[in-house]
Amino acid sequence: MLQKTDPLITLTGAGVQRSGKWMVHGVSMSVAAGEIVTLIGPNGSGKSTTAKMALGIIQPDEGVAVQRQGLRVGYVPQKLAIDWTLPLTVERFMRLTGDVNRSEAQEAMSSTDTMHLAQSQVITLSGGEFQRVLLARAIARKPDLLVLDEPVQGVDFKGEVALYDLIKSIRDRLGCGVLLISHDLHVVMAATDRVICLNGHVCCSGTPSKVATSAEYKALFGARASAGLAIYEHDHDHEHLPDGRIRHADGSVSETPTVENAHLHEGGASAKAVEEVGRDAG
Amino acid sequence: MLDDFFTRAILAGVGVALVVGPLGCFIVWRRLAYFGDTLSHAALLGVALALLFEVSITLAVFGVSVCVSLALLLLQRRASLSSDALLGLLAHSALAVGLVVLAFMTWIRVDLMGFLFGDILAVTRLDIAIIWAGGAVVLLALAAIWRSLFAATVNLELAQAEGMRPERANIIFMLLMAAVIAISMKIVGVLLITALLIIPAAAARRIASGPEQMAILSALVGVAAVVSGLFGSLEWDSPAGPSIVVAALFLFLISILPLPTALRRQQKASSKGAD
Numbered sequence: 001m002l003q004k005t006d007p008l009i010t011l012t013g014a015g016v017q018r019s020g021k022w023m024v025h026g027v028s029m030s031v032a033a034g035e036i037v038t039l040i041g042p043n044g045s046g047k048s049t050t051a052k053m054a055l056g057i058i059q060p061d062e063g064v065a066v067q068r069q070g071l072r073v074g075y076v077p078q079k080l081a082i083d084w085t086l087p088l089t090v091e092r093f094m095r096l097t098g099d100v101n102r103s104e105a106q107e108a109m110s111s112t113d114t115m116h117l118a119q120s121q122v123i124t125l126s127g128g129e130f131q132r133v134l135l136a137r138a139i140a141r142k143p144d145l146l147v148l149d150e151p152v153q154g155v156d157f158k159g160e161v162a163l164y165d166l167i168k169s170i171r172d173r174l175g176c177g178v179l180l181i182s183h184d185l186h187v188v189m190a191a192t193d194r195v196i197c198l199n200g201h202v203c204c205s206g207t208p209s210k211v212a213t214s215a216e217y218k219a220l221f222g223a224r225a226s227a228g229l230a231i232y233e234h235d236h237d238h239e240h241l242p243d244g245r246i247r248h249a250d251g252s253v254s255e256t257p258t259v260e261n262a263h264l265h266e267g268g269a270s271a272k273a274v275e276e277v278g279r280d281a282g
Numbered sequence: 283m284l285d286d287f288f289t290r291a292i293l294a295g296v297g298v299a300l301v302v303g304p305l306g307c308f309i310v311w312r313r314l315a316y317f318g319d320t321l322s323h324a325a326l327l328g329v330a331l332a333l334l335f336e337v338s339i340t341l342a343v344f345g346v347s348v349c350v351s352l353a354l355l356l357l358q359r360r361a362s363l364s365s366d367a368l369l370g371l372l373a374h375s376a377l378a379v380g381l382v383v384l385a386f387m388t389w390i391r392v393d394l395m396g397f398l399f400g401d402i403l404a405v406t407r408l409d410i411a412i413i414w415a416g417g418a419v420v421l422l423a424l425a426a427i428w429r430s431l432f433a434a435t436v437n438l439e440l441a442q443a444e445g446m447r448p449e450r451a452n453i454i455f456m457l458l459m460a461a462v463i464a465i466s467m468k469i470v471g472v473l474l475i476t477a478l479l480i481i482p483a484a485a486a487r488r489i490a491s492g493p494e495q496m497a498i499l500s501a502l503v504g505v506a507a508v509v510s511g512l513f514g515s516l517e518w519d520s521p522a523g524p525s526i527v528v529a530a531l532f533l534f535l536i537s538i539l540p541l542p543t544a545l546r547r548q549q550k551a552s553s554k555g556a557d
Binding site for chain 2: 055056072075082085088092098
């Protein structure tokens with residue numbers, strides 16, 4: 001049987017066929033604990049299908065999908081419509097698939113800025129609020145594997161960067177594996193250990209910078225997309241002090257940001273830190 | 283006390299209402315009203331078979347309902363028809379086969395009206411025992427699968443991904459539905475069982491803020507409908523089964539009046555004050 005040190009999930013030559021057509025074919029990949037793996041690819045390239053195979057929602061028609069025994073999953077699906085006939089508060093929604101420690105739930109809600117929504121009915125939330133509640137619910141489960149299917153949809157760029165920061169800090173805190181699905185080719189966070197580029201099959205994979213420069217990636221998305229691929233770096237180059245001054249990696253402290261460090265920013269979990277990036281750049 | 287037919291009717295009705303309320307919530311949440319209808323239509327085939335083979339009507343109805351549920355699951359996988367078309371097909375085929383079988387048994391005189399509209403005033407001590415014992419089993423089973431069934435109702439894939447085994451919960455839910463149809467048929471009859479499943483749940487929806495709360499409220503609304511319906515039937519000499527449904531309808535109408543909303547706001551305000 002699989003041991004604790006084995007990957008959380010492994011796909012080996014896995015594929016799904018619907019009405020004689022391969023939706024995704026011969027995918028081999030794995031996610032280990034503490035690893036962030038990003039699936040990117042154009043619409044209809046089989047990203048969600050691949051994730052669903054990995055989660056055991058869809059059985060592969062070829063190859064095998066293996067999950068570690070007793071794997072605890074936190075899943076943020078791409079689409080989730082709550083029927084209006086359901087009376088459901090956010091607080092109850094947090095406990096949907098298992099009991100969640102009260103303090104864990106509160107921590108997850110405050111990290112996603114949804115604390116004030118706890119007593120609201122889920123159907124009254126806006127798209128962005130609901131997206132954050134979904135994330136809070138997944139985190140509060142303290143999962144071994146966090147699967148996020150396009151978590152940044154409907155989130156503006158600033159929120160997107162904050163979200164990537166949050167995902168990284170969750171990974172650091174829980175030591176969980178993260179499988180992230182994104183159709184956004186222009187922002188791939190540097191915290192990603194591996195990018196897998198899908199187009200019905202694995203067309204290339206590796207570190208974000210390796211994928212960005214690969215010929216297959218350019219062929220799939222065009223050279224322009226490649227040139228525009230922004231890699232959000234988390235270089236721990238400087239730190240913002242509460243009084244507004246900046247401490248650099250060498251320990252020196254300066255009053256104003258220098259041009260060199262304007263775009264390199266320490267990954268913090270809060271939206272405030274992100275706003276500061278904007279100010280630094282401007 | 284059980285010698286009085288009216289007391290027996292109240293006991294039987296209250297027992298059914300307590301079980302039907304929580305199950306009815308899932309019928310409303312999952313938009314399965316037509317599924318309840320299908321099972322109750324098929325119940326008439328169960329009655330025919332029970333008379334033909336001289337077995338217990340409750341058991342035969344349960345058996346036929348289970349078969350129809352499984353047939354639905356199989357057809358959903360195989361046939362390229364939508365669920366509502368399949369349900370319509372199953373409901374009316376089973377009803378028609380039941381009526382044909384009944385008509386062939388010329389040696390048996392069947393009170394068809396009794397099965398269509400129920401005969402709560404004729405319940406026996408054995409019926410009451412079956413309702414309360416069967417109902418307790420159904421409620422315990424529902425409590426056991428509650429979390430996974432509710433998670434699957436909110437989102438099937440989410441429940442599946444997070445290890446809730448929703449398929450198992452769905453099949454158990456279908457069996458429970460079949461059991462409830464079988465034990466409640468005598469109370470309101472096959473034509474009105476769906477009403478008893480849906481109306482109390484619909485009345486509870488306006489007042490409830492959580493699923494568990496809605497299940498309990500729905501059971502209480504059902505109990506109120508049974509008691510007031512039966513007393514109404516006694517007072518005005520109206521048929522008992524339909525009177526219960528009419529009472530449930532009145533409770534639903536009361537629930538959609540603006541008053542409960544005002545009450546709920548008041549409750550919310552006072553609970554906020556308590557925090």
